[in-house]
Amino acid sequence: MTEAAVKGKGAEGAGSGLEAVRARLAAAEAAAGRPPGSVALIAVSKEQPEDRVRAVLEAGHRLFGENRVQEARARWEPLTAATPGIMIHLVGPLQTNKARAAMALFAAIHSLDRPRLAETLARLADERGACPDLLVQVNTGEEPQKAGVAPGEARALLALTRRLSLPVQGLMCIPPEGADPVPHFRLLRAMAESEGLSWLSMGMSGDFETAVAEGATHVRVGRAVFGARR
Numbered sequence: 001m002t003e004a005a006v007k008g009k010g011a012e013g014a015g016s017g018l019e020a021v022r023a024r025l026a027a028a029e030a031a032a033g034r035p036p037g038s039v040a041l042i043a044v045s046k047e048q049p050e051d052r053v054r055a056v057l058e059a060g061h062r063l064f065g066e067n068r069v070q071e072a073r074a075r076w077e078p079l080t081a082a083t084p085g086i087m088i089h090l091v092g093p094l095q096t097n098k099a100r101a102a103m104a105l106f107a108a109i110h111s112l113d114r115p116r117l118a119e120t121l122a123r124l125a126d127e128r129g130a131c132p133d134l135l136v137q138v139n140t141g142e143e144p145q146k147a148g149v150a151p152g153e154a155r156a157l158l159a160l161t162r163r164l165s166l167p168v169q170g171l172m173c174i175p176p177e178g179a180d181p182v183p184h185f186r187l188l189r190a191m192a193e194s195e196g197l198s199w200l201s202m203g204m205s206g207d208f209e210t211a212v213a214e215g216a217t218h219v220r221v222g223r224a225v226f227g228a229r230r
């Protein structure tokens with residue numbers, strides 16, 4: 001999606017952005033021969049103003065994504081107390097010293113990417129007797145500045161998560177900016193299939209329909225739902 005198209009969605013208001021994304025997602029599911037509603041829409045509300053988030057909540061949407069633990073907590077603790085059924089997923093990187101807070105807040109964490117974090121989550125899961133659903137983030141583009149385990153190290157990390165009995169459901173990736181996302185989506189899917197994992201978190205505002213065609217089970221869409229971030 002072009003920046004102009006993203007901004008246009010915002011100008012129509014958050015409610016209509018959500019409706020448009022829902023319609024595009026349904027069309028992408030149909031085009032891929034996938035059942036309606038089989039792809040979860042995570043509305044990524046990071047850095048969005050409160051009124052836009054409320055509009056999307058009022059339109060009945062309940063699944064949201066955030067990339068920072070503190071910001072998510074400040075925003076969502078009051079909203080989840082007031083509205084039943086809200087689920088928040090962490091889509092951004094997680095520092096081990098925020099793992100405890102993250103486990104209390106998020107229904108799923110998409111950014112497990114290193115052994116030390118796996119060990120910390122396992123210890124906290126034992127303490128709590130519960131653990132959010134987890135996805136291992138894979139740095140499919142092997143970009144040095146980007147979070148995620150290198151593709152060549154993913155198998156060892158997944159083996160560790162199994163030894164630790166962590167509830168890893170799938171894999172997540174963020175393809176390099178400006179690159180064709182398809183090879184990255186295909187690599188992620190092949191890795192998930194060979195590991196017997198069913199969730200694929202891939203696809204954002206600019207490429208979520210492509211991701212659905214490539215097997216995404218969860219798309220993380222921010223600007224196309226809420227408008228450009230301020």
Ligand SMILES: *Cc1c(COP(=O)(O)O)cnc(C)c1O
Pocket residue numbers: 044046067091092174204205206220221222223224
């Ligand atoms: C911000 C963000 C998104 C949403 O990006 P948009 O381009 O606004 O759709 C998705 N995934 C992650 C990990 C993000 O940080």
